[in-house]
Structure formats: C-alpha cells, structure tokens
Amino acid sequence: MLFKRYGGASAEVxxxxxxxxxELLEYAMKQSTEEWIKERxxxxxxNTSLDEFKEAIGYRNNGIIEEKSIxxxxxxxxxxx
Known part of the structure; x- marks a missing residue:
C-alpha cells in the first residue's frame, strides 16, 4: 500500500x-480508507451528510493499528x- 501511494520513495521507506x-503505514491506511468511504x-x-454516512457504516477514525507486543x-x- 505504501509503495502504491508513495512509489517513488520506496528506498526511503x-x-x-x-x-x-x-506511523507512515497507519497514515496511508487511514487516507486510503477515507478515500474509499468518500467514493462510496x-x-x-x-442524501445524508458524509459524517452521517460514516456513522451509519460504523467507521471509527480512532486508529487502525492496534497495540501489540513484539x-x-x-x-x-x-x-x-
């Protein structure tokens, strides 16, 4: 996903x-999800606002990657x- 969004900077990534x-991966995933929701x-x-639509589909913008130990x-x- 990162290379799709930031393909020219693959060596830096x-x-x-x-x-x-x-952190960059979480940002890219969040942006990709936001784009998909807006397209949908x-x-x-x-006929509803974007915020109402997000609430109706259960979208929560509170982080995507859960904390786990190594x-x-x-x-x-x-x-x-």
Whole structure:
C-alpha cells in the first residue's frame, strides 16, 4: 500500500525506523480508507451528510493499528507461516 501511494520513495521507506514506518503505514491506511468511504458516499449516498454516512457504516477514525507486543506479533506470524 505504501509503495502504491508513495512509489517513488520506496528506498526511503525501506530505510525508515520501524516506529516511523508504522506511523507512515497507519497514515496511508487511514487516507486510503477515507478515500474509499468518500467514493462510496459520492456513488449514491449524498442524501445524508458524509459524517452521517460514516456513522451509519460504523467507521471509527480512532486508529487502525492496534497495540501489540513484539512477542505477540512474532507469535501471530509464526502461526501463519
């Protein structure tokens, strides 16, 4: 997703500290979700406000990435692979 949005800066993204990378990833995911919601709203739901539409579909803008410990993340990855 980051390379799709920021394709020209892929080398810089790969060299980032992981905290900065996660922050940028969360920002990109939030922006992508906002764009998708606006497109969906424009395609037939303009009889309500954008905020009412977001509330109706249950969208919450309170962060996308949940906090997990590194051990929990590594454990989840080990289960998948």
């Amino acid at each position: 790969l060299q980032m500290e992981y905290e900065d990378f996660l 709203w424009v395609n037939g739901y303009q 051990n929990d993340i590594l454990g989840d990855l080990a289960k998948q692979f």
